[in-house]
Amino acid sequence: MSASTLPQGQQLAVRWYPPAYDIRVEHVAIPKIEHPDDVIVKIKLAGLCGSDLHVYRGHEDVDEPLICGHEFVGEVIELGESFHPGATDRPSLYSTLKIGDKVVAPFTISCGECHFCRIGFTCRCIHSLLFGIPILPGGQAQYVRVPKAGGTLFPIQGPMTQISDTSLILLGDILPTGIFAALQALQHPKLQPTATSVSYPFSGWTPIASPVTTSLQPQDREITLAVVGLGPVGICATVSLLDMLSRAAYSFKVVAIDPNESRRSKMQAVYSAIDEKDRGNGTFAVASIEESKKLVADWTEGIGCNAVLEIVGNNSALTLAYDLVRPFGLISSVGVHQAPPLPFTGRDCYNKNVSFDFGRCPVRALFPIALDLLFRRQDVFGGVGEEKSLVDRIVGFDKAKEMYEVFDKGGCGKVLFDPWM
């Protein structure tokens, strides 16, 4: 069935049926504006993401059919009343979004108006909903309804229009999540002495006595970091981290770790695609778990990493992160963790003065940084189907059922759907 043969008002969509492993491409009604803050987006490309597999496998406790997908690039074709001229008492995008705008969205909606949106922690918006659940149909369709669209959607304008659509799709989830993991590390106070040469407790307080520790030595300013997990998010985290370290002119050592050889090869190919002048003043290595422990010990005389980025979401990864991190170090955990208790005792945490930042990426707030990186790193993110590419292939919905099966078995990399192919 192709788009041209659909009855009027109908579209094609990839739907999942409970209990599991049941993907059907069906024609369903084209979504309509339901609320003044809604926008209808015509989809250009939609991504198949690792976390779609949680639903696919029946792990998400859902018992009704849904339209899948939470990564998409598209074009605004219909605006709710809030976007009409005169509605000026709302955040700027409610008055500036226009028909024809090319847009991306985070994997969850965010209103742009609540406390959490205002302060930039957009993934905890009080209206937060994930695309691809029964009450919010996802982006693996020809059209999608976007609630709170003035806060959620981001228009691709100016120089950003030079960015390929196949890489814009990375904005929905994986690239900002990688950036988030890296930013949490580099912005944490425990890394500040290394980054700034100012020792703890830093400045801003006005004691009557001056600090008496000695001056920092050059070796105190070298930052050692590890990335645990080299799936697509882990690769994005590593590229982001290297970019930030390079641009901030830090002296660094970074090890990117995965037990899976093919993932390590992909990481190495991506790194090789980065122009040498953009690699910064540091050392980079890709390693297995055992290799990484030896490497970090050698690099740091046994002290450990300043921070470890944990991109997996299970207790093995957290335990490795703990083993690799130094006293007064940080574990930046963006992996989506499940029901098991954390694998640490209180004493483990006390004795190592360890810090943790857990949780979901505020994707919407990181779009500007992610776009900037995408723009500059098209050498890495621009292609499809190459050895270095994060995107493996682009297919039509006719291949959707097959692609879910192959992706579920690890038989391909990231798949994009072109709903009009």
Add this chain to the structure above:
Amino acid sequence: MSASTLPQGQQLAVRWYPPAYDIRVEHVAIPKIEHPDDVIVKIKLAGLCGSDLHVYRGHEDVDEPLICGHEFVGEVIELGESFHPGATDRPSLYSTLKIGDKVVAPFTISCGECHFCRIGFTCRCIHSLLFGIPILPGGQAQYVRVPKAGGTLFPIQGPMTQISDTSLILLGDILPTGIFAALQALQHPKLQPTATSVSYPFSGWTPIASPVTTSLQPQDREITLAVVGLGPVGICATVSLLDMLSRAAYSFKVVAIDPNESRRSKMQAVYSAIDEKDRGNGTFAVASIEESKKLVADWTEGIGCNAVLEIVGNNSALTLAYDLVRPFGLISSVGVHQAPPLPFTGRDCYNKNVSFDFGRCPVRALFPIALDLLFRRQDVFGGVGEEKSLVDRIVGFDKAKEMYEVFDKGGCGKVLFDPWM
């Protein structure tokens, strides 16, 4: 037995004997310089701290006698060779510490020269040792040997000499630990939008697109904080926190929480001793656990605290902290945790975007801030035996056995020993 009747070269000291509850005041050899970096300090006052009870009760797995105590104020009476004229290639204190200096020390030694000391994380000095263990006799004696004294000791000079000895004793552990708990919260990036009006991801990165979230509202800048546990450290944490909030002119709400009514009364008395002009632009309340949950919900429309200071060191306190903290909030945990696993699943941490800072206070690095606070807050910290006082009484070593017994049963507040009384 009094000091004047001791044989030459002997001193009085409070010694603990295994397996538990066995305190004896004995005469032992006056310590000698054993290493060029050592200094001998004549003790003026020594503190009895809650953590001395871990040893007292036999919980620390020690099987030989030891001299107790890790809080003391004293005077330098003998210097190792490193402090003699000409030893100039060492941190400044190795050349400036003099016979006759009045000094305080953190509860662990720190060399001032290793990576951790240089960057200010002094409690993880590679030479770190706790006073009051078999190989490092403690401060409940007439004299104590201080290793790595150029990094460890801090001379009390200039206006600081106006600070009472009974409050200087708080520098050894509890006041810096309280300050540490508060600083970790106020310095954490997740509190920055509230503190600075700059939304996440803050500045310092140069995206090609500008952020599009709306401006912050006044209510976004109000900081809501909780302190869990009102023992002496919790009271110090609360006083420090209120002082920092007030001096930084933040708009704040703070609740200080303890299930124990007498601890709440002490906290209230301490707060009442703070001059009204120094209380800042905020609201302060002392509450039981149940009261605190209701209060925080009312104050924040159910969102929760920006940060919770956990000063207890058990899983009930951590669980309460989790319940009180908002999404993208911080738990600053300085409680000394033991063997139980943390009471959180990975999903708990992911779903709330919670951050944790665990661990021991770098006391030595915080002396300047602590001295500044002690100096300005003598109204709170200056007295002994008053309703508001953290120090309950000063006794001679003849009362040591009895005081350990009474303190162990919660029958008195903080006790100081005057070894010459």
